[in-house]
Amino acid sequence: MGKAKNLEKEDLSTELKIKDAAAIVFQKKGFAATRTRDIAEEAGLNLALINYYYRSKKNLFDIIMAEKLSTFFRTFIPFILSEDQTPDEKIKRISKDYINLLLENPELPLFVLNAIHTNPEHFTKMIYGAEQIQHSPLVAQLKRLNPKAKFEQFFLNIMALCVFPFIMKPAISHLSDILSKDFENLMKERIEMIPKWMDAMIKVK
Amino acid sequence: MGKAKNLEKEDLSTELKIKDAAAIVFQKKGFAATRTRDIAEEAGLNLALINYYYRSKKNLFDIIMAEKLSTFFRTFIPFILSEDQTPDEKIKRISKDYINLLLENPELPLFVLNAIHTNPEHFTKMIYGAEQIQHSPLVAQLKRLNPKAKFEQFFLNIMALCVFPFIMKPAISHLSDILSKDFENLMKERIEMIPKWMDAMIKVK
DNA sequence: AAAATAATTAATCAAATGATTAAAATCATA
DNA sequence: TATGATTTTAATCATTTGATTAATTATTTT
Structure with a gap:
């Protein structure tokens, strides 16, 4: 046209x-x-x-939005599907790759999650292969580590630990004077800590 | 007028x-x-x-917005300031009170965090007494539990674990068919699990 | 170079929208 | 009940804003 x-x-x-x-x-x-x-x-x-x-x-x-949506979710897919990495390795890589991605695109999470909130129906397609996640290698690995652990909660937790700080960023950055570290250093530290935290959480109960 | x-x-x-x-x-x-x-x-x-x-x-x-902002943040204040509860008790109460609050107001987090993102300057006042947090009873308690633990990360973590699922809610709810539990049950389970997870995380390293 | 096609611009349109106004309806008070 | 104040309504205004158009400039093709 x-x-x-x-x-x-x-x-x-x-x-x-x-x-x-x-x-x-x-x-x-x-x-x-x-x-x-x-x-x-x-x-x-x-x-x-x-x-x-x-x-x-x-x-x-x-x-x-289609591009940002893909950027926001695609990081996880290879680690969910891969057979030849330990859960430890996967969690380390997810933390590192994902936080570094978000440091490059700090506004991405709020942007994408807002769009989903405003227009949930429109994003059904996004969750295309979600049914297969239950039968994915990663879920099997987690069940082996702790049969009581729920994979829904695992996914929520690792996303929460990686993503949430970026949603809070405007509030955090405003506090940077009184915080010991600025936002970027805070997140670099989390790249190291999240795998340890996740490991501790998975073993719970 | x-x-x-x-x-x-x-x-x-x-x-x-x-x-x-x-x-x-x-x-x-x-x-x-x-x-x-x-x-x-x-x-x-x-x-x-x-x-x-x-x-x-x-x-x-x-x-x-002023009302919602207060609702969103005020839950934490008594637990930060209280001297006569153990950290364990505080974390249990925060998880329970906060998740129940958000189950009543599921759109609250995205609404408030969006407003802060759109207009960060306008929310300086919100963070009125944030300087005192560093010298609060809760921070002292955490330092005693694990001298290496950073309170900034602790606050981010407990907020992330409680709040983030509500920001993801539209995506999660859409998945409810394939998830074993619906959103509310998922969150009720988290009320029980978050204290255990936080306890494990605090002890890390 | 000439002709044809594509890209860019300034001006304008029509619909949406926050706000106002003047009149009507409702309520309170003496 | 009558008077005055308050609340509600329908109509309207002025601005904003997504989109279009017709003319101009730039680029490609023959």
Whole structure:
């Protein structure tokens, strides 16, 4: 529709500028509070280009959200499915990879979880292969470590320990004067501690 | 300003209806996405009454947010300050009181943390006595239990374990078919488990 | 270089929305 | 009950905002 038909790579420049700018503004203010004019300004481009390249604000948002959603959840998948790592190794890698990912994208969790909250039905597809998790190698490994441990609680716990600080970040950062460490150091420390904590938790009861 | 001068209790009826309706809609959709017309409809009242009683949408939001903010954080204060409970008892009570509070107000965490994220400067006052936490009885107790344990991490951990599931709730609830328990039972189980987990974590290292 | 296609711009539109107003209805008080 | 104050209502305003359009500039193709 008024969009370049063939060449899809040379002229990605402005198209990508818009998407990147939109991602920044959407993550900062949320969908409803961002005006297309904010995005245009952030991108340093004319307002009409947003509709020229992406048809509508909502469509642009959906594209960005799909990417962010994937980024937010995909870290876990290889570790859930892998057979040739111990649970210890998996937990270490998840903590490290995930916290480092979130240090690069600190606004990602609140952004994604907000979208799910605002529009739960729309995200059914996201949870595509969730049924298989119960029969995954990781769950089997955990059952072997502690038959009483519930894998739902395990997943909630490791996500909580990794993700929650980023959701609290604005409150924490504001406290950084009185805290001994700044936010980034706090999270670096957690990369080391979370595996130990998870190990202790799994053995409980 | 056009508002009743003297009598401030008899006619709270519609005033409160508006506030309650607004709290529901604001928590569901966020500030920017709620229209004053949504609030009026939720309350079953005429649109103009919102401005008559609360002057502006923003003012109404600020009033609600101040209350929700207090609700979200106040649970911890007595346990931080109390001298005559063991850390074990405190953690048990926090888990129980806080999770039960959030089961009554499941949208509270995302609502409050969003507001802080959108407008961090505005919430400086919230963190009024945070400096004193470092010298609080609870921190002293924790130091005695494990000198290596960091109280910042302890606070993050207990909040994470209690609060994070509610932020994930829309995703979890959607999974309830394939989960063994529904969300409420999952959280009831956590009331029992979190003290044990926290105890194991505190002893780490 | 000329023609055709694509990208960009400034101006504008139409719908949505927070807020106001003036009149009507309700309530309180003497 | 009559008078005055308060509350409620329907209609309207002014601004914001997502989107479109027509004209202009840039790029590609022949």
